[in-house]
Amino acid sequence: MSTTFPHDPQAKALFEQIASWPIYDPHSHIDAHSPASRNLDEVLGYHYYTELAHSAGMPAAEVDPGLDPFTRARNLSRHLHRIDNTVQYSWLLEIARTFHGFEGDRIDADTIDDLYRRADHSQDGEAWDRSVWQTSQLEAVFLTNDFDDPLEGWDTSTYVPCLRTDDLVLKLHEPRTLQRLMASTNVDVEDVKSLRLAIASLFEYFVEHGARACAISLPPDFIPRKATPIASQNSVRRALKHMDLRPDEHEEIRSLVFWTLAELCAEWKLPFDLMIGPIRNVYPAGVTGGRDLFDRRVSLHDYAALFNHFSEVTFPVSTLSPDAGAELVAFSWILPNVVPNGHWWYSNVPAFIAADLKARLQAVPKTKQVGYYSDAYKLEFILPKFNMYRRLLAEYLAEDCIRGRGWTEDRALELARLVLLDNPRRIFARPNES
Template sequence: MTIDERLHPDRLFPAEERTRAVARELHELVAEKPIVSPHGHVDPRLLLDDLAYTDPATLLVSSDHYVTRLLHAAGVPLTELLGDVDPRTVWRLFCEHWHLFHGTASGFWLRETLGTVLGQRGAPTADTYDELVDVLASPRLRPRALFESFAIDVLATTDDPLDDLAVHDALRADPTFPGRVIPTFRPDAYLDPALSGWSDRVDQLGARDYDGYLAKLRERREYFIEHGAVSADFGVVQPAALELDRGAATALFERARSGRLDGGEAETFRAHMLFESARMSVDDGLVMTVHAGVRRNHHTETTARFGPDTGHDIPVDTSFTDNVRPLMERFGTAEGFHLVLFAVDESVWSRELAPLAGFYPSVYIGAPWWFLDAPDSIARFRAATTETAGFYRGSGFIDDTRAFLSVAARHAMSRRIDSAYLARLVVEGRISLAEATRVATDLVGSIPRQAFKL
């Protein structure tokens, strides 16, 4: 039975009435502001082709590893959720396990998306499948129409360094699509010699030696800049940076090319290339974003059978202070250098990231992401970082998602939580309402634009 459970108008606001009233006032100022999404993983072809979504199971379940991971944890085999499976069966399994998502971030996004985008009330049921198929066929739910209705001002994608960016070119040249969609340079697979196929990718770059390797990376970065990119993104387990002299770096590069590099040497080379990437950002102006602290593809069998990004990337302890010091010593005060540091490890927010951003003009604190882009975690993040670094040393909210339909829901969540946090500061007499109003507005506009040079 479907429960008539409308979205609460004060969701995520404080329970105490006086503070809730201020949160309402602040949220009203920003609720309809344009969305700035400077880091995410939406496929730009979605907007180029502008095809209607076909079924709710593929859209909301199979393509979202936040959803499939919890279903798998409850005993639903991934073979029943991914690949060549009946979408009706997937939807039924999802509905039967809806209770698993109560209190989770993914549950909030799903409920928000179902309610505000798809017009559904209450818990999803197997009986609503055909209704949702009809809803998804509506022209208002085509990707371009959603881009407009979500009021997305700019959307950044994540792209391979050798991508020709033809899809971005086609979108930019299309007079019927006025939206701004920009690429992001993501070179991890070309920087880590421990990854399978690294040497082949270096060949594809056209690099014959270490100097040529650096030159080709710079060349591809410039290509991305010419096509609208503003940032380069790096996913690392630890944010270690190390400067090697040319001879040592060349020797490691050659050992890697011949397949003779051991684990410690690979780690050293990765750290050196993070340092060199910072040097490149100082030179060409691309914002450098570092997502650290995740052990990717934790379960080997699942990766082999279903591929990466299937819900088993697991956080690890992370350390920034000493790891990034060589990079900060050289580039931390370099004019125009922007370094956005992201961490899944909550313990570093107040201990390391806020102090780093509170001194170095180059450092910005990346908003919570992955397992931590949840209401309570965002509130903890705000409290942990603001007292040391303030609001203006942050990146603004980062949705970091492939699930295009949930982009608006994720930003809505962030705006409600920030309104609640600011309201508490106002009621406690720590800032004025006028000051809170400015911060609330800047958090969704000038702050991400400043951090990402938009």
């Protein structure tokens, strides 16, 4: 039973129907080789809990990676009472109840030993992965794969590869990135032409191994543009020689690689997921995963030339700043290839989701919306996070569509199925099935 169950009877009926459907999750950080948590520390280690507890007074050393898992879990449990008002805590409670048979109403220092014992699946291996998958009614979960991931050892029709390209765009000047690129493609990168050949071979390999999207997370100061041929050639040459680069040379390389990625997305008919806005390491003293923030000055206007130039590429867009929702609605309103995609990170809070969900469903064509993705690192988190969105969606449909516009329940459910299942299945179909 979801801990976020609607109280309104009509919304409750809608939620029950929606919750019976499979989950199609178009973005996560799941490890296909170890998708479900083997112990409670792997659940509590999700950055939301460590960063919230640290923000509320827990020393970062209490969840140091060098500690044993049980000690980390017990240390964190002593601080959970300070964050039990948060939606993230409700996900934790739902996981404990749904997957581990926990019957209490608090997870704290008094109950942590029992819950840790219940959540111990260290000997269960793939059987536990299958159990969580089936309980959650998962249909497909998209991964986040480094460009040199061999993509072997799992069923790519269920755990779907996605080519993540942050390192290619933002770190190509680093010797290690170039070494990885050449090792994974067998292309000797010597200039701009051979660099493109290497990146093209990545697309070929990923698509052959079931990839259905290319994705990147971009800082707020990034402005996509077509690189200047001579300047980019010189910048790439200097980077290949491991020379110190000026800021404008870094910018040329970033522009060149990013534009190349967009061109290859067009060639291979892959959606290009853009996750826009994070600034890394704003809080260096924070816990792992809890050091990044966003900058409100980012604007999709900087991406207008990209969207216009690559009209044949679908861009599912996520913005990190909660107050960027109106701009994303406006771009999705008029540009056929811009798709509002889920509710990401700091915007993944019911108050922000409810406002954005309402604006999107009132203003953007229903056939070009991807309602939600989990962004989860372990399978157990997919169900409670989707249930949070499902509740908000059911409440909106009951209030605005059925009571507000006189829709039937069936018509409201058709809209829900579009944004949760039909649209992501179509937008992220295999390239030869699009």
